[in-house]
Amino acid sequence: xxxxxxxxxxxxxxxxxxxxxAAAVGAAGAATITALYLxxxxxxxxxxxxxxxxLGAAGTERAARRTRxxxxxxxxxxxLALFATILSGAVDLGRGTPARGASDRTGRSLQSGSSLQxxxxxxxxxxxxxxxxxxxxxxxxxxxxxxxxxxxxxxxxPADSALVAxxxxxxTAESGFESDxxxxxxxxxxxxxxxxxxxxxxxxxxxxxxxxGRLRPTVVLVSDGGFTDDARRLAPLDPDxxxxxxxxxxxxxxxxxxxxxxxxxxxxxxxxxxxxTALVVQSFRPTSATVGVEVDSGGTxxxxxxxxxxxxxRRRLTLPDLFAPDARIEARLTGAHDLTDDLAEDDRATAxxxxxxxxxxxxxxxxxxxxxxxxxxxxxxxxxxxLPAADADRAAARAPDYDLVVFDGVTPxxxxxxxxxxYFDPQGPGSPFAAAREARSVRDPVLDPASVRRDHPLxxxxxxxxxxxxxxxxxALGPGDVALAASFDVPLIVAxxxxxxxxxxxxxxxxxxxxxxRPAFPLLVANALAWAVRxxxxxxxxxxxPGTTARDAxxxxxxxxxxxxxxxxxxxxxxPPARDSRATVANWALILAAAxxxxxxxxYHRRWTT
Amino acid sequence: MxxxxxxxxxxxxxxxxxxxxxxRFDERFLRKLExxxxxxxxxxxxxxxGLRRSRRVGAGLEFxxxxxxxxxxxxxxxxxxxxxxxxxRALRLYEEDEDLSIDVLVDASASMAMGRPPKLDLAFQIGAxxxxxxxxxxxxxxxxxxxxxAAGPPPARGKARILPILRYLDAVxxxxxxxxxxxxxxxxxxxxxLSRRRGRRRGLVALISDFYDPAGARAxxxxxxxxxxxxxxxxxxxxxxxxxxLRGDLQLCDAETGEARDLTISPHALADYTRRxxxxxxxxxxxxxxRAIPCFTLSSEQPFDAVVLRMFxxxxxxx
Numbered sequence: 001x002x003x004x005x006x007x008x009x010x011x012x013x014x015x016x017x018x019x020x021x022a023a024a025v026g027a028a029g030a031a032t033i034t035a036l037y038l039x040x041x042x043x044x045x046x047x048x049x050x051x052x053x054x055l056g057a058a059g060t061e062r063a064a065r066r067t068r069x070x071x072x073x074x075x076x077x078x079x080l081a082l083f084a085t086i087l088s089g090a091v092d093l094g095r096g097t098p099a100r101g102a103s104d105r106t107g108r109s110l111q112s113g114s115s116l117q118x119x120x121x122x123x124x125x126x127x128x129x130x131x132x133x134x135x136x137x138x139x140x141x142x143x144x145x146x147x148x149x150x151x152x153x154x155x156x157x158p159a160d161s162a163l164v165a166x167x168x169x170x171x172t173a174e175s176g177f178e179s180d181x182x183x184x185x186x187x188x189x190x191x192x193x194x195x196x197x198x199x200x201x202x203x204x205x206x207x208x209x210x211x212x213g214r215l216r217p218t219v220v221l222v223s224d225g226g227f228t229d230d231a232r233r234l235a236p237l238d239p240d241x242x243x244x245x246x247x248x249x250x251x252x253x254x255x256x257x258x259x260x261x262x263x264x265x266x267x268x269x270x271x272x273x274x275x276x277t278a279l280v281v282q283s284f285r286p287t288s289a290t291v292g293v294e295v296d297s298g299g300t301x302x303x304x305x306x307x308x309x310x311x312x313x314r315r316r317l318t319l320p321d322l323f324a325p326d327a328r329i330e331a332r333l334t335g336a337h338d339l340t341d342d343l344a345e346d347d348r349a350t351a352x353x354x355x356x357x358x359x360x361x362x363x364x365x366x367x368x369x370x371x372x373x374x375x376x377x378x379x380x381x382x383x384x385x386x387l388p389a390a391d392a393d394r395a396a397a398r399a400p401d402y403d404l405v406v407f408d409g410v411t412p413x414x415x416x417x418x419x420x421x422x423y424f425d426p427q428g429p430g431s432p433f434a435a436a437r438e439a440r441s442v443r444d445p446v447l448d449p450a451s452v453r454r455d456h457p458l459x460x461x462x463x464x465x466x467x468x469x470x471x472x473x474x475x476a477l478g479p480g481d482v483a484l485a486a487s488f489d490v491p492l493i494v495a496x497x498x499x500x501x502x503x504x505x506x507x508x509x510x511x512x513x514x515x516x517x518r519p520a521f522p523l524l525v526a527n528a529l530a531w532a533v534r535x536x537x538x539x540x541x542x543x544x545x546p547g548t549t550a551r552d553a554x555x556x557x558x559x560x561x562x563x564x565x566x567x568x569x570x571x572x573x574x575x576p577p578a579r580d581s582r583a584t585v586a587n588w589a590l591i592l593a594a595a596x597x598x599x600x601x602x603x604y605h606r607r608w609t610t
Numbered sequence: 611m612x613x614x615x616x617x618x619x620x621x622x623x624x625x626x627x628x629x630x631x632x633x634r635f636d637e638r639f640l641r642k643l644e645x646x647x648x649x650x651x652x653x654x655x656x657x658x659x660g661l662r663r664s665r666r667v668g669a670g671l672e673f674x675x676x677x678x679x680x681x682x683x684x685x686x687x688x689x690x691x692x693x694x695x696x697x698x699r700a701l702r703l704y705e706e707d708e709d710l711s712i713d714v715l716v717d718a719s720a721s722m723a724m725g726r727p728p729k730l731d732l733a734f735q736i737g738a739x740x741x742x743x744x745x746x747x748x749x750x751x752x753x754x755x756x757x758x759x760a761a762g763p764p765p766a767r768g769k770a771r772i773l774p775i776l777r778y779l780d781a782v783x784x785x786x787x788x789x790x791x792x793x794x795x796x797x798x799x800x801x802x803x804l805s806r807r808r809g810r811r812r813g814l815v816a817l818i819s820d821f822y823d824p825a826g827a828r829a830x831x832x833x834x835x836x837x838x839x840x841x842x843x844x845x846x847x848x849x850x851x852x853x854x855x856l857r858g859d860l861q862l863c864d865a866e867t868g869e870a871r872d873l874t875i876s877p878h879a880l881a882d883y884t885r886r887x888x889x890x891x892x893x894x895x896x897x898x899x900x901r902a903i904p905c906f907t908l909s910s911e912q913p914f915d916a917v918v919l920r921m922f923x924x925x926x927x928x929x
Contacts, residue, residue: 043861043872049721049729049851050822051864053886054873 022087029083036601037076079597086590119159120575121177121214123207124149124184126191127223129168129198130555134224134342136253144251145222146188152220152249153184155577163210167203168194173210195345197552198223200231204246204566208238218245220574224252225561226554235567248571252560257284258291258309259346259556263331264548265324265353275353277319279331283309284557292334295319298326314553327353346556349549356381359529363387364395365408365424370516374525375406382529404532406525409509416501420532422525423505425473432503433475433494445472445487445508453484457531458495458504462520469515472508495531504528634734634780646739646915647746647769676700677902682832703902711752711765711813712744713839715803716779717796718755720865721822723784725848725910732846733818734779735914736921738772740816743918745769750813755782756799761806796821797829804837812837818844820851821894828897835901843898843905844921845891852909854883 048054126145137144149164156162156179164174164187175187204219211217217238225248236244261280283289288310295303303319322329333347341347359382361375366389375384385402387395389410396412399405399419406422415432426433447467453459464485475491477483480498483491496503510516515524564571679688679699689702714737722730737753744751745768752765753775763774796819815834821827821843834841856875863870873879891907898905908917 043859045861045863045870046856047724047863047865049724049820049848049865051862051867051869051871053822053883053890054862054875054879055871 026084026087029087030080033079033083033597034076036597037079040601082593086593119157119161119179120216120218121211122152122156122160122162123210123217123219124152124162124164124188125171125203125207125219125221125223126164126166126174126188127168127198127221128166128191128194129226130193130195130345130551131198131224131226131343131558132251133193133195133345134252134257134558135344136256136342136558136560137251140193141224141251142191142193145249146191148222148249148251149188149220150185151577152222152574153181153188155575156181164188164191165203165207165210166191167198167200167206169196169199169202171199171203171206177214197555198227200227200566201234204236204244208236208244211244212239216245218247220247220249221564221571222249222251223564224558225250225564226557226559227564228554232564232566235569246566246571247574248564249574250560250562250564252558254342255284255286255557255559256340257343257346257556257558258282258289258333258335258341259284259343259551260293260331260333260349260549261314261346261553261556262548262550263329263349263351264550265322265329265351267354267356274320275322275324275329277303277322277329277331277351279317279319279349280314281307281309281317281333282314282553282556283311284559285309286311289335293317293331294334295322295329295331297322297324297329300325302329324353327355329353342558343556346551349551351548357533358383359403359533360385360401361529362395362398362402362405363408364392364405365389365410368408368511370510370521371406371408371424371525374516374522377522378526378529404529409511416503418500420501421503421505422528422532423503425507425509426475426505427473431475432496433477433481433505433507435474435476440474442472442474442487442490443470445469445490445492447492448486448488451483451486451488453482456482456484456495457534458493458524458527459484460523460527462523462527463518464515464520467515467518467520468513469508470512475505475507502532504531634731635738635776639735639738642915643739643742643772646918647743673702673704675703677703678900680900682836710744710747710749712740712749713765713803713807713813713815714740714751714753715800715815715817715819716753716755716782717799717817717819718757718782718784719796719819720784721820722846724865725850727848727910728784729820729846729848729910730784732908732910732912732914732917733844734782736844736918737816737818738776738779739914739918741775742769742772743922745772751775753779754803755779756796756803756819795826795829796823797826797833800830800833804833807837812839814840814842816842816844818846820847821845822890824890824893827894831898831901831903835903841901841903842921843894843903845894845905845907846910847887847891847907848910851887854880856880 126142126149128142128145132140132142132145134141153162158179161177161179162184163177164184166172166174174190175184178184178187200221200223207219208217211219219236236246238244259282261282263277263279265275265277267275277295279293279295281291281293283291288308290306290308292304292306294301302323302325305317305319307315307317309315328350329352330348330350332349333341335341356379359378361378361382361384363371363375363384364387365371375382392407392410392412393414395405395407396414396416396419399416399421402420404420404422406424407426408424411423411426411428411430413430415430415434421432423432428434447464447469449465452464454462469487469492472487472490472492475494477491477494478496481494481496483494485491485493490507492507494503494505494507496505510521515521676689676692677700679701683701687701689700692698692700716730716733716737718730722728722733741751741753745766748767750765750767751771752762754762755778762778763771766774800817817830817834819827827843831841831843857880859872859874861870862873895905895907897903904921906917906921
C-alpha cells in the first residue's frame with residue numbers, strides 16, 4: 001500500500017480513493033497476499049528423533065497432499081478476490097456520495113466545494129411537544145427524533161458544527177455549537193418530552209437568531225409536523241430578512257389517537273350543590289372508534305359513558321347533575337382492547353369543581369325549628385342572620401345586604417320593590433300578593449298535581465305529592481307572577497320575577513302543613529336561595545376556568561406530516577451524511593480482512609490451525 | 611570412618627579444588643551426587659568393598675534362582691531335572707562374589723540431543739551417578755560415549771577418579787547432521803566398544819540410550835550378553851516424544867539419517883504414533899525381561915538423582 005492509500009485509510013476514508021492510488025494499493029496488496037501464501041506453502045521443518053515412528057499413519061495424509069496444495073491455491077484465490085472486492089468498494093465510495101457542491105433535491109444551488117470545506121453551521125431543532133410522546137415509533141416519536149438526530153450528527157463532516165435545540169411552547173438550546181459528535185449526542189439524549197403545544201415560529205426565530213453571522217446556516221427540524229396552519233403560513237427568515245435554509249426530518253408512522261381535548265366542571269347556578277361537567281373528545285383515527293369515558297372523583301367512578309366517533313369527529317359531552325364527592329374530577333378514555341391509541345397523554349384530563357359561593361340570609365319571624373333546620377342544611381357557606389317579627393320593616397330596609405330575606409309568617413308593612421324574598425303565608429296590606437279586598441282563607445286545600453310546575457327552578461327535584469295543608473290564604477297574582485303549585489284556582493306556591501325583584505311565596509304557613517316533615521321542605525328553601533341569586537345571563541361560559549383541562553387539538557392529532565411546507569415552500573430533507581457509513585464499513589472491512597489474513601498465516605505456522 | 615572421610619572429601623571437595631566442571635556438571639550436581647552415594651551406601655550397608663554378589667549362569671557355588679531359557683543360552687547349564695519334572699526349560703543361576711568391572715555406555719547419537727530437556731543431559735547425569743557410586747564402592751569403572759571419537763578415561767577405582775570422567779562427559783557433544791558417524795547404529799558402536807574392552811574381566815555394562823532402533827538395540831544387548839557381561843538397559847524418552855504436540859502440514863526430518871518427509875499430522879496420525887512408541891518400549895522391556903536384563907524407561911524431565919535411586923532400589927545394580 002503506498003503512502004496515499006495509507007493516508008486515505010488513516011484519514012477515515014472520507015472521500016473516494018483515487019484510481020491511481022487504488023491501482024497501487026491493489027498491486028501492493030495482491031503482491032503481499034501472494035507472498036504470504038507462497039511462504040505458507042513452505043512446510044515447517046521439524047526434526048524428530050526417529051522418523052519411522054511417524055511414517056506409517058501419515059501415509060494417507062501424504063496421499064492427499066495434492067488436494068491440499070490445490071486447497072492452498074484456492075485459498076489464495078479467495079483471499080485475492082476478497083481483497084479486490086474491498087478495494088473496488090473503496091474506489092466506488094466516492095462515486096456513490098452525491099456531490100453536495102452541485103445542487104440538492106429542490107434544485108437550489110448549493111455552495112461550491114471550497115465553501116464546503118469551511119463547514120456548515122447547523123441547528124438541530126428537535127420537537128418535544130406533546131404529540132411527540134406518541135408511541136407509534138419504537139419508544140416514542142421523541143425517541144425516534146433523537147435517533148434521527150444522532151444519525152444526522154454522525155453524518156456531519158469534521159468541518160461542520162452543530163447546536164442542539166429543542167422546542168415546545170418555548171425553544172431551548174441543549175448545547176453550544178460543537179463539532180464533537182459525542183457531546184452533541186449527549187445533548188440530544190438530554191432532550192425530554194413536554195406536554196405543551198409546539199410553537200414552530202418561535203423555535204425558528206430562535207434558531208435564526210442563533211445562526212446569525214454564521215457560515216452556511218442551516219436549520220434541521222426533526223418533528224412530526226403537527227403545527228397550526230398559521231405557523232406554516234410564514235416562510236422562515238433570518239434576522240436580516242433572508243430566507244432561512246430549513247430542512248425537515250419527519251418522524252411518526254401513523255395517526256391512531258382519540259383524545260380528550262378539554263374537560264371543565266362547574267356548579268349549576270340553580271343548584272350549587274350539583275356539578276355539571278363538559279367534556280370534548282375527538283378521534284384522529286382513520287376509522288370510526290368507540291371509546292368509553294369514565295369520570296372519577298374521590299377515588300370512585302361517578303359516571304361512565306360510551307361514545308362512538310367517526311373519523312376526525314369532535315364531540316362535546318355534557319354530564320349534568322354529576323355527583324362529585326371530591327373537588328377534583330378526572331375523566332379518562334377507556335378504549336377497546338383492539339383499539340390502538342398512540343398518545344396516552346391526552347387520554348386523561350382533570351378539572352377542579354369551583355367551591356360553593358358564600359350566601360347571606362336574613363330570617364325574620366318567631367321561633368321556627370323547621371325553618372332553622374332547613375337553613376342549617378344549606379351548609380356552612382350560608383350565613384343566617386335573624387330578626388324578630390317586630391323588626392319586619394327594618395328587615396326590608398336591609399334586604400340589599402342579603403341574598404335572601406325570609407319572612408316567616410310575618411309581612412312587612414309595605415311590599416318590597418327590589419330584593420330577593422321568600423314569604424311564608426304573607427297577609428295584610430303589606431303582602432306583595434295582597435288582594436284588592438280581603439280574601440277568605442281556604443281550608444284544607446288539595447294540591448293539584450297537574451298544576452305543579454316541575455320545570456321551575458323553585459320546584460327542582462321537589463316531590464309535593466299528597467302534601468297536606470290545613471289552611472291557605474288566597475294570593476292575588478300580578479303581572480309576571482307564576483303559580484307553581486295550586487289547589488285548583490287557589491295558588492299555593494307563587495313566584496314573582498321582575499327586574500331587581502324576585503319573590504317566592506307560600507300561600508300557607510308551613511307549620512300548618514306537613515310540608516316541613518317532608519324532604520321537600522329543605523329542598524324548597526335551597527331552591528329558593530338558588531333561584532334568588534341566579535343570574536339570568538349565567539349560561540355556561542366558554543372561557544376556560546382555572547382547574548380545567550384544555551388541549552391544542554394539533555397536539556392530539558398524531559397524523560404524521562411527511563412533507564412540511566413553510567410559506568408555501570416544501571422543506572427539503574437534510575443533506576446525506578458526509579461521513580458515509582459505507583466508508584466506515586469499508587474501512588473496517590479492509591482492516592478486518594487484513595487482520596484475518598495475518599491471523600490465518602500466523603495460526604497456520606503456529607499450528608493453531610491445519 | 612575411612613570411607614566416610616573419603617565421602618566427605620568426595621566429589622564436592624574435588625570440585626572445590628578444581629573448580630566447576632563445565633556447563634553440564636556444576637557444584638550443585640556434585641553435591642547431589644555425593645548425597646546420592648551416601649544414600650545408596652546406607653541401602654547396601656554391611657557389604658565388603660570391591661565385592662559384589664552377581665547372579666550369573668553357570669559359575670558360582672550358591673544357587674540363586676532360575677530364569678527362562680532363550681535361544682543362545684548355553685545348554686550345558688539347563689536345569690534338566692526341572693525340565694524332567696515340569697517340561698520347563700530354565701537355566702540355573704548362581705550367586706558369585708566378584709570384583710566388579712562397570713562400564714557405562716552412553717549413546718551420544720544425534721537423536722539423544724532431542725527433547726526439552728535433551729535426553730543426553732539426563733543420560734550423562736545418570737552415567738556420572740552410576741560411575742560415582744561404582745567408584746565409591748571401589749569397583750573398576752569406565753564411562754564411554756558411544757559414537758564419540760575420543761575414548762573415555764581408562765578404567766579406574768576410587769571416587770577421586772570421578773573428575774576425569776566428568777570432564778570427559780562434559781566435553782562430549784552429540785553427533786549432529788547426517789554424517790556417517792551419526793548414522794552409526796547402536797550395535798556397531800557397542801561392537802566397537804567391546805573390541806576395545808577385550809582382555810578385561812567380566813563385569814556390568816549399563817547401556818543408556820533412547821533405543822529408537824529396535825533391531826540395533828536388541829543386537830547391542832545381545833552382544834553384551836555374548837561377552838558374558840551383565841547388561842543394564844536405561845531407555846530415555848523426551849516428553850515431546852512421549853506426548854508430541856505436532857499439528858498440521860510439516861516436513862519431518864529424522865535427526866540421525868536426515869531423511870525428510872512431508873507429512874500432515876492429524877489427530878489420527880498422532881494417536882497412531884503414540885501407539886507405535888508405546889509398542890516400541892513394550893518390546894524393549896519384554897526383550898530385557900526375557901533375558902533378566904534390568905531395564906528402566908525414563909523421561910528426560912525426571913531428576914537424575916531420583917532416577918538413580920529408583921534403579922538401585924529396584925535391584926540388579928551393585929546390590
